[in-house]
Amino acid sequence: MASTDVIRLICAVIFILLAAIAVCTKRRYRKKLLKKIVMPALVSIFVFISTFVVLPSVPSDGVADIPDSSNFQVHFIDVGQADCALVICDGQTMLIDGGNAEDSDLVYAYLVKLSIDKLNYVVCTHAHEDHVGGLAGALNYATAETAICPVEDYDSRAFESFIKYLGNTDITIPEPGDVYTLGNANFEILGPVEPSDNANNTSIVLRLTYGDTSFLFAGDAEVSEEEDIIMSGRELESTVLKVGHHGSDTSSSWEFLSAVSPEYAVISVGTGNSYGHPSQSVLDSLTVIGATIYRTDISGTIICESDGENVFFSVEHNSINATLSDIAG
Numbered sequence: 271m272a273s274t275d276v277i278r279l280i281c282a283v284i285f286i287l288l289a290a291i292a293v294c295t296k297r298r299y300r301k302k303l304l305k306k307i308v309m310p311a312l313v314s315i316f317v318f319i320s321t322f323v324v325l326p327s328v329p330s331d332g333v334a335d336i337p338d339s340s341n342f343q344v345h346f347i348d349v350g351q352a353d354c355a356l357v358i359c360d361g362q363t364m365l366i367d368g369g370n371a372e373d374s375d376l377v378y379a380y381l382v383k384l385s386i387d388k389l390n391y392v393v394c395t396h397a398h399e400d401h402v403g404g405l406a407g408a409l410n411y412a413t414a415e416t417a418i419c420p421v422e423d424y425d426s427r428a429f430e431s432f433i434k435y436l437g438n439t440d441i442t443i444p445e446p447g448d449v450y451t452l453g454n455a456n457f458e459i460l461g462p463v464e465p466s467d468n469a470n471n472t473s474i475v476l477r478l479t480y481g482d483t484s485f486l487f488a489g490d491a492e493v494s495e496e497e498d499i500i501m502s503g504r505e506l507e508s509t510v511l512k513v514g515h516h517g518s519d520t521s522s523s524w525e526f527l528s529a530v531s532p533e534y535a536v537i538s539v540g541t542g543n544s545y546g547h548p549s550q551s552v553l554d555s556l557t558v559i560g561a562t563i564y565r566t567d568i569s570g571t572i573i574c575e576s577d578g579e580n581v582f583f584s585v586e587h588n589s590i591n592a593t594l595s596d597i598a599g
């Protein structure tokens with residue numbers, strides 16, 4: 271029986287009860303009946319409606335309602351010392367960064383392999399080349415429905431190439447609190463909260479939610495942007511954290527990691543990079559927080575699937591290589 275049917279039935283019972291009292295009882299008993307029977311009955315009915323009729327929009331096991339046919343994956347594509355993540359949910363897609371310009375062919379080939387010629391969202395977290403560079407390759411194969419970026423202009427060849435391949439798609443500069451849907455998932459913009467002269471601190475930080483699982487993509491946000499985001503009071507706790515700025519110690523303050531409290535941390539970082547990323551102090555903090563750490567320099571491309579309750583990781587460089595091939599097609 272639908273919720274509305276239950277409410278109609280309850281209203282009918284109340285009406286009949288009140289009508290019966292009005293018609294059948296003597297006036298001196300009505301007040302007593304109202305006090306002893308009708309009012310307790312109304313309170314009970316109210317509690318029943320609150321508990322079993324109104325609240326069932328939140329399922330009893332606490333898991334948000336996701337159809338059995340729904341699916342969700344995040345591909346943390348190994349682009350060396352750079353960032354690139356592809357989110358696929360129910361046939362809708364979002365590419366967050368594209369690696370360096372030299373990764374254009376790799377990103378192009380990845381999309382071709384998965385036959386993704388339409389990206390619902392392209393997010394350029396910020397204008398540095400290791401994030402915007404390979405987006406031109408992606409856009410050489412796929413069209414972008416919505417392009418999200420903190421700036422419309424930036425003086426670099428990589429950014430100009432990104433704009434060129436976007437074609438007629440305008441850049442959307444989002445505000446914190448903006449929410450977008452991606453299949454049965456949705457994501458909220460957390461930052462940047464304040465403007466900054468440091469491009470890293472203009473990083474679009476977003477939190478993606480799918481059922482009871484969540485993913486926080488921190489771009490290259492450094493400590494000051496992390497502080498702004500904490501102060502904004504938005505929900506940060508997430509199942510998976512794409513660690514900020516390739517694991518640099520200029521990001522991932524203890525306060526931020528505590529607020530996110532990730533079960534899993536993914537670091538997109540190049541083997542033997544000259545920056546010394548990831549920082550040992552960040553690795554130590556993540557370990558103390560209790561996060562299982564995945565690194566693209568060790569594992570190659572990392573794929574995370576969610577069923578809405580739990581997440582499952584597959585990595586390129588280990589004994590479950592075959593699993594990755596199966597997922598990536």
Ligand SMILES: [Zn+2]
Nearest residue numbers: 352400490515
């Ligand atoms: Zn970067």
